[in-house]
Amino acid sequence: MSPTIYDRDLDRNRANHQPLTPLTLLERAAAVFPDRLAIVHGPLRRTYAEFYARSRKLASALARRGVGHGDTVAVIAANTPAMLECHYGVPMCGAVLNTLNTRLDPPALAFMLQHGEAKVLIVDREFSGLMAQVLHAMPTRPYVIDYDDPEYAGPGERIGQAEYEDFIAGGDAAYQRAAPRDEWDAIALNYTSGTTGDPKGVVYHHRGANLLAVGNVVTADMGRHPVYLWTLPMFHCNGWCFPWSISVKAGVHVCLRQVRASTMYDLIAEQGVTHLCGAPIVMQILLNATEAERRPLPHLVRFFTAAAPPPAAVLAAMREAGFEVTHLYGLTETYGPAVVNDWQEEWNALPGDEQAALKSRQGVRYHALEGLDVMDPDTMHPVPADGETMGEVMFRGNVVMKGYLKNPTSTAAAFAGGWFHSGDLGVKHPDGYVQLRDRSKDIIISGGENISSIEVEDALFQHPAVALAAVVARPDEKWGETPCAFVELRPGASATAEELIAWCQGRLARYKCPRTVVFAEIPKTSTGKVQKYALRERAKGL
């Protein structure tokens, strides 16, 4: 096409085009609300001016050590002020933040440090024993900085060449950030806990981090000065970008080293917490709190959950306890949540179980995600919106990763056909809401019929005695596979295998019902996900 009048003399320049980045969000909060409370951690209180100054000192100190554009800075830490400072200070000097999952084993951590080529590693003293093992086995080691959080009183020696407070003391609080040079520049590296093979390094860019950070504010209806409780680990997809979101509205970060019921209730009451996020296990801990641990909530508290659909009983109990639960969905590759179970007002009139069924659906795209669909991955045609036809959940948009670090093959496969292939299988309901049915490997094929393990688990979850259920395929001579359920019962509750199978038969097609029920503790990953792989192995051996 020939250029039009709008294609002439109207180019980008510094005045009208700046790289999108979450770094401007803290700059603004510190400029407009310098004296407002930004961080609470035990008795510690930091204002936005202090938070920003310390982040700049960190950036400056890193830059003085030669850390800059495209260098990796790894950190293993609890949800602490230092972790928040890393989310700003590391990218300010052009480096890429690689937060490490504290629950991983040494070989996995060693792989990540080596693959990510970490130049600096910041270690919370709680994890110094673990990291000493990791570093011991490494041929070349990063520069190690110990972070000795006063709120941590447990064991652990310093293992680094510098101490965090000393390190940033050498930095300049007036440091002018050197990044990003382009909004496509990397800001963070997050390794997926791969079920097979090596972890993959998911790379985020400044543009996406800004857009998802603001997307969270809009999705979570964050008004002025929200108070955010850090129940979600910041090492999970950069805390779903909330370290950046909270700056948008100059809110308060309430840090938390450990998810414990009494501490959570105390902080919610004392700090006036308005929002928190977490896997279903966090809801379980809140709900299983004793009377002595509980405190009245100061107001309606919004809870954002992901990773697994919240069961009806949990939703009802959370509502009773004063929490409004929103179901989110996303992957490491989508900066955390990019899909929300956006609630329709008329659903409030429905019975509780119908509301729970609706809330268990993953939902619709964030406004910051341009495309979400369920497709046949071979033809790339969307499945019909019939709530039945399975396909692969696909994402497209500005809150999808740059790709996998040093892994062009996996990157190309993930982006085949111009969509990000999530690996999650699901359906699209007539109203357009997406619901996960299973990961492809979690589908049970029995007598030629596909069975969604999630659907069977949902039926089991409705049984009052069931605390946790995981269903996998068990090899079967006749049927190929049959559903095998692993079940944890609630404390004090009892149920037999026969009872649970009969329960399912009242709710599911017969072929979908478990043939086997095993009562046992269910193995979970470091991120709290059920290790279906291990269960499949067990089911094979039965």
Added chain:
Amino acid sequence: MSPTIYDRDLDRNRANHQPLTPLTLLERAAAVFPDRLAIVHGPLRRTYAEFYARSRKLASALARRGVGHGDTVAVIAANTPAMLECHYGVPMCGAVLNTLNTRLDPPALAFMLQHGEAKVLIVDREFSGLMAQVLHAMPTRPYVIDYDDPEYAGPGERIGQAEYEDFIAGGDAAYQRAAPRDEWDAIALNYTSGTTGDPKGVVYHHRGANLLAVGNVVTADMGRHPVYLWTLPMFHCNGWCFPWSISVKAGVHVCLRQVRASTMYDLIAEQGVTHLCGAPIVMQILLNATEAERRPLPHLVRFFTAAAPPPAAVLAAMREAGFEVTHLYGLTETYGPAVVNDWQEEWNALPGDEQAALKSRQGVRYHALEGLDVMDPDTMHPVPADGETMGEVMFRGNVVMKGYLKNPTSTAAAFAGGWFHSGDLGVKHPDGYVQLRDRSKDIIISGGENISSIEVEDALFQHPAVALAAVVARPDEKWGETPCAFVELRPGASATAEELIAWCQGRLARYKCPRTVVFAEIPKTSTGKVQKYALRERAKGL
């Protein structure tokens, strides 16, 4: 610098990079909330599905007429459903929306249509008489579509080749949008009422429109499903981008052809309006309403005002009446408001006049604006934040225009030194809040409309009896400001105030004409420049 590991094999592709555009916002609202109310206009009710379908039909019908990338579609209309549809339908086909100020005179409108090369013109029947005059004088005319709003019962003939409803009836409700190809593509053209010479055509891009639309949602604390009353003309900077903002939270557009007290109170009460915007004149109209016209507000209503600082008495009365007033600031070149008087909670404890003084300051940048400062335009150094030193207010960021259409000289001047020069003079207070002190170009803002004092002076100068004329703003309770002319007559010549006002009325739009004429010697500097500052003081005292 040499490429790092993050610079390899991590490129943009369709899966992870999509052009930012506000068009996705309506698509999402229509997909997620198809049956929710989107538009109220008199007895008319339209859902999001209908709003989206009609916008697509408009886009499709335009495309079928050959309208596409970089073509201009002009519209002159009141705040109606068609105007909202234009904000989506026109850019969907790649065209650029040029909304025309209904209060302009024929020569200005003719200039805009010709300079913008409008290919299509949509005319609300209320303005068909005006536009018939405009078109009569044009050598080449756009394709004209009449919009006959059932809510308009006044005079006016159809003047076009097609009627709006017939036109879109020929479009396809399943039309797939053809734009933007790039987020830098133009989305809108807004002419400023230039102070000297011809109006300048400010060009917006899709990226900025998306970012400011979301920025409004965050700044205005829009929760789920806001109800927005259209008291602000959509022809002003595309209604400050609110036609796009409301889609983010699937809110309701309450249309309004005329700003009248009883209608506003009725709609606020009946529709549960949560947000509205407008110049100070709109507040005046609300406050001057009779008891019979008033209705109790359904809840706290948020009012966003710009153009002139709200006076203390008005603020107090608005609070009394149940409105929370937020002061915004921006220019046509910044998509409307990009600066907000972000309120500090501790200010609530101050006396009313101190609060008013604080609220009269223009404030701080939106989170969506990357830079705001007050600078010496020669050195480009920021002025000290002392509340005293004057400088020019400068903007930098993604919500700054692409530039002026077909005007590289003005564009280059506006962007000199990598900042957008607003032409507004102001100071920076110690807390960083910006406050305008004066306008370098002597703009008078009357009823929310910019009036160039120079333009009025030019008209006066044409009168044979006038030797010298200087026009300044005179504070006015109803209009905010009105033009006040100081005139020196030629020796031996005579003229009355009435004569000179009538003279101007023959040459200028009515709202631009002086309301007051003072015959007096005009104070000048030693170099002969008119001391407008002194005249402004005199006008205040009249």
